[in-house]
Amino acid sequence: MAVFTAVGLGDLTQWIKQFPLGNALALKGIASGIENSNFFLTTERGEYVLTIFENLSFQQLPFYLNLMRHLALRGIPVPAPVANDQGELVVPLQDKPAAIVSKLEGSSQMAPLPAHCAAVGAMLARMHLAGRDFPMQQPNLRGLDWWNETTPKVLPYLDDARAHLLRAEMHFQEAFHGCAPYAALPRGPVHADLFRNNVMFVGERLTGFFDFYFAGCDTWLFDVAVTVNDWCIDLNSGAIDVARARAMLDAYHAERPFTHAEHASWQPMLRAAALRFWLSRLFDFHQPREAEMLTPHDPGHFERILRERIATPAPELFHE
Numbered sequence: 419m420a421v422f423t424a425v426g427l428g429d430l431t432q433w434i435k436q437f438p439l440g441n442a443l444a445l446k447g448i449a450s451g452i453e454n455s456n457f458f459l460t461t462e463r464g465e466y467v468l469t470i471f472e473n474l475s476f477q478q479l480p481f482y483l484n485l486m487r488h489l490a491l492r493g494i495p496v497p498a499p500v501a502n503d504q505g506e507l508v509v510p511l512q513d514k515p516a517a518i519v520s521k522l523e524g525s526s527q528m529a530p531l532p533a534h535c536a537a538v539g540a541m542l543a544r545m546h547l548a549g550r551d552f553p554m555q556q557p558n559l560r561g562l563d564w565w566n567e568t569t570p571k572v573l574p575y576l577d578d579a580r581a582h583l584l585r586a587e588m589h590f591q592e593a594f595h596g597c598a599p600y601a602a603l604p605r606g607p608v609h610a611d612l613f614r615n616n617v618m619f620v621g622e623r624l625t626g627f628f629d630f631y632f633a634g635c636d637t638w639l640f641d642v643a644v645t646v647n648d649w650c651i652d653l654n655s656g657a658i659d660v661a662r663a664r665a666m667l668d669a670y671h672a673e674r675p676f677t678h679a680e681h682a683s684w685q686p687m688l689r690a691a692a693l694r695f696w697l698s699r700l701f702d703f704h705q706p707r708e709a710e711m712l713t714p715h716d717p718g719h720f721e722r723i724l725r726e727r728i729a730t731p732a733p734e735l736f737h738e
């Protein structure tokens with residue numbers, strides 16, 4: 419169970435008084451998730467989610483929580499953080515950073531149809547547009563610099579074929595990140611981890627994006643590529659499902675038309691998005707944090723996706 423910090427209702431009796439939520443009535447640990455301790459919290463004002471951050475610092479968290487607040491205020495369905503009586507969104511609980519956010523209705527759609535992918539694409543575009551005037555800056559902390567730091571840490575664990583693939587892809591991505599079309603890509607705050615398990619649906623109605631704790635400022639196209647690489651693929655082979663990809667990309671394009679620089683960067687960006695998760699999964703698999711990685715995600719899944727994106731061109735972003 420992904421509750422690394424034990425908290426009981428009694429621990430909240432005094433703590434909750436700093437929030438305009440009344441008394442805490444019930445607290446229930448949430449089993450899924452591998453990064454943080456999450457609880458459903460019922461108070462006199464309603465249903466919330468309490469998160470205790472196990473790895474993120476007090477310095478990094480204001481970016482994520484303020485971004486969620488900014489997006490929620492602009493009508494994007496994301497958990498809205500609750501400020502305490504000092505206006506703070508992140509406060510200590512048992513010596514760790516903690517936050518309370520609104521609870522989204524619905525559940526994750528783990529077998530999405532084109533209609534779900536269209537809803538995600540349209541909302542992703544709306545989220546990117548709504549983030550344009552967000553004033554805080556924080557880079558994507560799992561971007562190219564992190565890939566460069568992480569590659570030498572995982573290479574010793576790889577056989578020759580995988581080591582060759584990783585070195586070659588890093589070389590390719592360095593060149594891509596240095597090219598003119600890349601420099602021209604529109605950027606802003608991105609979610610950067612918008613997998614099936616980070617979106618809520620009720621039927622075909624999208625009710626929320628959540629888990630913004632890998633968000634950062636990066637290219638919007640990277641966000642699209644991460645999302646397509648999870649929502650629009652056959653999970654066994656990693657191959658793109660054209661109907662779902664078309665539905666997502668067309669819906670995004672209708673809200674925020676893709677640019678020509680994005681069109682030119684699409685295939686390498688899909689590879690970048692696959693590499694990012696292959697690397698993080700390799701790192702987590704071979705260097706697990708103490709007791710926290712209950713079931714590390716399979717790195718082989720993103721190795722397959724990367725090989726597939728190299729071998730087979732994906733559907734175009736839009737038809738020129």
Ligand SMILES: Nc1ncnc2c1ncn2[C@@H]1O[C@H](COP(=O)(O)OP(=O)(O)OP(=O)(O)O)[C@@H](O)[C@H]1O
Binds near residue numbers: 452
């Ligand atoms: N605001 C919310 N509203 C409703 N449910 C939520 C909310 N936040 C989290 N949850 C529930 O808690 C679960 C775990 O949350 P989350 O994915 O953020 O955890 P995590 O530890 O950061 O996980 P991971 O990084 O592995 O995805 C989610 O699958 C979801 O069911």
Ligand SMILES: N[C@@H](CCO)C(=O)O
Binds near residue numbers: 613
């Ligand atoms: N989405 C990530 C886990 C971190 O949220 C992965 O599947 O590797």
